[in-house]
Amino acid sequence: MxxxxxxxxxxxxxxxxxxxxxxxxxxxxxxxxxxxxxxxxxxxxxxxxxxxxxxxxxxxxxxxxxxxxxxxxxxxxxxxxxxxxxxxxxxxxxxxxxxxxxxxxxxxxxxxxxxxxxxxxxxxxxxxxAPINWQLKIRFSERFPVWQRLSLARLTELIVPTSEDPMVEAQKIDELLRLLFRKHEEITIERVISATHGRVALEVRGNHPERGHEHYLVVYGSEADVTVYEQHRQHYAPKDGDARVLHREFTARIPGYTAYAYLLHGVRLASSVSLREFYHTADAASMTEMLDDLLRHVVQPWSARAPIVTNPKEAAAFFRTWLHTDSPTSAERQLQQCMATLAQATLRLGAFRINLVGQAIEFHLPDAEPAVRRLALPTNALRVEYLISGSEHLVGTVNGAVDLETVLVDPERKGCTLIEFAHATRGPLCADYALLEHSLRLQLSSAINLSTRLKCETALLAMPNLTTPPDMTGLDPEVQKLMRAITRVRYLAGTLSPIRDLKAYHAGVLFAALRHLLATPVENQEDPGILIKLVHSLLCAALIYDDLTREQEHVTVDQHQRIVTIHGREVPLTPQLLRLFVYLYERRGKVCTKKELLREALEMPDIETSADVQRNESTLQNLISRLRQLIEPDFQHPIYLETVRSSGYRLKL
Structure with a gap:
């Protein structure tokens, strides 16, 4: 001892x-x-x-x-x-x-x-x-090149990337494995299957004195992260029917860390690969077959459990949770910063060039006509109730993380299984299908230009329903393979699940794209492949947002109740502020001078003395400041009511 x-x-x-x-x-x-x-x-x-x-x-x-x-x-x-x-x-x-x-x-x-x-x-x-197996032999697989092999130091870095004392953390991780495999003689850590901040999933081959050789999916990391993973798996994951589920074998816990070892049923862990790896090596027919298995036997049992129709407010709460934000204002500011940084980064990409112009974004398409596509920024989509009003949202049990990284595929048995459960919850049924569809989009190679991506997105938006295939005329083989996969996801969403509302489905894809934008660090990003994927997500989000809001009024004015509704948010105004807003809105996009606003909007008489002019301009400035506090997502960083130096003000709504 x-x-x-x-x-x-x-x-x-x-x-x-x-x-x-x-x-x-x-x-x-x-x-x-x-x-x-x-x-x-x-x-x-x-x-x-x-x-x-x-x-x-x-x-x-x-x-x-x-x-x-x-x-x-x-x-x-x-x-x-x-x-x-x-x-x-x-x-x-x-x-x-x-x-x-x-x-x-x-x-x-x-x-x-x-x-x-x-x-x-x-x-x-x-x-x-504390039955720590000090005699356990822990090995790391040598089937990969030296620079790709795992080590205790590498695992520590994945779980605790900012540790002040990596050696102490490595010792804890080593002991956690020895505690988890307390009855085994030897284990071999084959590979990292998935990794998130504070938690990893590993393929581990163990030699048990009585049960012989077995392959385990080991999920371990910080106590909070792993506990949430297991609690959600137990509470939400289907436990019957045709669903492939994990079976927990044993667990271990030390201060700060927890680990669970699972056995997989329905697929063999040793021969499995991620759905992303399978997508890039399989042909279109094999990918379609695997998507059929995934959606029929793994995803469908989640959505089949007593779905109900909900109102936009409840659906909006899920989407905000999905984006890890409770405040639309902070999320809008974060998304605005993300897009500004992305626009600067794309200057290094040549063909992938985007510019922010006021409340719009320009995608430059040098090989297309027109050469510039301007779309509204999708930041207002974060005020979800406004965006999804009028559509039918079915709510049920969703995994919340179905993508090409969280699905394991066994090509030999032609079966799939899910390995991520931390995001499982009650939410719109379209979420799992939409997230899978968007993760497929991101598999296009960097060689596919922005014009081709625009054609792909436009064809998908033109689909009249979930089951009618899009027009793929003129698309190259790589894009056709992607479109066939997305079409299959949509077809199965429309036939296996009760999802029928195309607008609700598109809203799910929009939020999957926004989720990718908000979750991916852009600052100091030098990987062109990551930047291109972010540009595609932004293009997808902007196009869907434009399509969903084309026939909606962004702003309504109820002069009787003195209420202005901006992107679904009701703003009560005083009579004086209402007159000022209506005047600016009727001339939106144009500069209104201070003199015009004072004389015509606020009905103040012309004055001559400098003292009166200064007093009236001070009154106008105070009213503009109060109006910004009421209508802006963040009045300290106004995006709607713009000051035009030496001229006046311009409303951009």
């Missing part, structure tokens, strides 16, 4: 010193503390396997202010033993309630029983509650 680290907490320094020296002689790494603050600091900065706590740390024999209270504040994943020289039935009864309600106290030892008795209880506690 020489690899275990113990912490001894006792307010008597001599006791700490004596017990610590004896345990060190038996090969333990020993840390000591004489007060709760020292103990907490050690637990936070060191990897401790077991804590020995004195029942009465105050020295007055009162257990109410000692080890029991401290146990509840230390990490609940660490087992604890209470030691005391004040034995009583009452203290024993209060020390050992149900596990999980007492800070994981696992035993109660009397100091008078001597060191040998304490040592046996420590060994028993470690064997039962």
């Amino acid at each position: 020489s690899n275990y680290s113990l912490l001894i907490v006792d307010d008597v320094p001599e006791t700490v010193k004596t017990i610590g020296e004896l345990l060190a002689l038996h090969g333990f790494h020993v840390y000591t503390a004489t007060n709760p603050d020292e103990a907490r600091q050690i637990v936070e900065t060191r990897h401790i396997h077991l804590v020995l706590l004195d029942l009465c740390l105050t020295g007055d024999g009162d257990p109410s202010d000692g080890g029991l209270d401290l146990a509840k504040t230390l990490d609940a994943a660490i087992p604890k033993i209470i030691i005391t020289k004040f034995p009583s039935f009452d203290t024993l009864y209060s020390t050992l309630p149900a596990a999980g309600e007492n800070g994981f106290i696992v035993d109660y030892v009397l100091k008078l029983d001597g060191f040998e008795h304490l040592l046996r209880r420590i060994q028993d506690a470690l064997t039962k509650h």
Whole structure:
């Protein structure tokens, strides 16, 4: 047991010193503390396997202010033993309630029983509650080139990329694997199947003394991330029918980290690849066959469970959660910044050039006619209720993360399975199909120019329903393969699920594109392939937004109620502010001078004295400031009501 680290907490320094020296002689790494603050600091900065706590740390024999209270504040994943020289039935009864309600106290030892008795209880506690398999042989697969092979350092970097002490984190990850595979003789970590911030999924081959060789999907990482993954899998994933599901075999937990080992049924992990890898190696017919299997047998069982029709407000709440934002204002600002940075980055791409012009975005198409396509910025789409009003949204259980990276394909058995569950929830049924469709878009090679991408998006928007194939005339083979795959996704969405509303489906694709834009770092991005994918997402979002809002009024004015509705958001105005807004709106896009606004909008008489002019201009400036606070998403960064220096103001709505 020489690899275990113990912490001894006792307010008597001599006791700490004596017990610590004896345990060190038996090969333990020993840390000591004489007060709760020292103990907490050690637990936070060191990897401790077991804590020995004195029942009465105050020295007055009162257990109410000692080890029991401290146990509840230390990490609940660490087992604890209470030691005391004040034995009583009452203290024993209060020390050992149900596990999980007492800070994981696992035993109660009397100091008078001597060191040998304490040592046996420590060994028993470690064997039962921290059974780390120190004899386990951990290997990393050598089937990949040296520069692609995994290592403990690489896994640590994936899970904790900003760790201040990578060696300590690597030790924890190593011990978590040894705790997870406590009954195995040897494991080989084959590859990383997926990785998100704080969590990875691995293919691990294990050699069990009784069950022989098995392949496991191991999901491990930060306790919070992995716990959410497993809770959502248990609560939302279909458990019957034809769905392929993961079966949890065993679990392990140490302070800060959790791991689960799963067995896959329906596909063989050893021969599986991601759907993205399969897409780039398979022909169109094989891809269609695999999409059929995925949507019929894996996705459809999710959406088949009692879907209901919901109102736009409930659907909007899901889409905001999908974009990881509760505030449309902050998301609009983030998206505006993303597009501005992307426009600057595309200057290095030549054919992929975009410009932001006011509230519009220009896509430059040097090999097309016209050479510039101008579309409204899709930032207002984040005010979702306005965008999706009038469409029917069916809500049910959705995975929320179906894309080409989260689907495993077994080409030999011609089957698929999902390996991502952290985003599972109740939401619009179109979400899983729309996200899969958009992830297919991003598989076009960098060689496909922007004009061809525009043709592809235009053809998809022209589809009259989900089941009628688009016109693919004149498209090259790579784009035709993509279009066939997307067409199959749409056809199955329209036949397997109750989704029928094309507008609702397009809204799902729009938000899948916005999700990609908001989730991908653009600042200092130098990879042309990533930038091209972002431009395509922006093109897709802008085209769908333009299509969905073409027949909608962006702004309505109710002069009787003195309410202006801007992109679905109602704004009550005072009579004076209403007159000012109506005047600007009737002349939107044009510069209105200060003199015009004062005389015609606010009906102030012409004046001659400089003092009166200054006072009236100050009044106008205050009214403009108040109007901005009411109508702008962020009045400190106005996008609707523009100041034109030395001239006046212009409304861009």
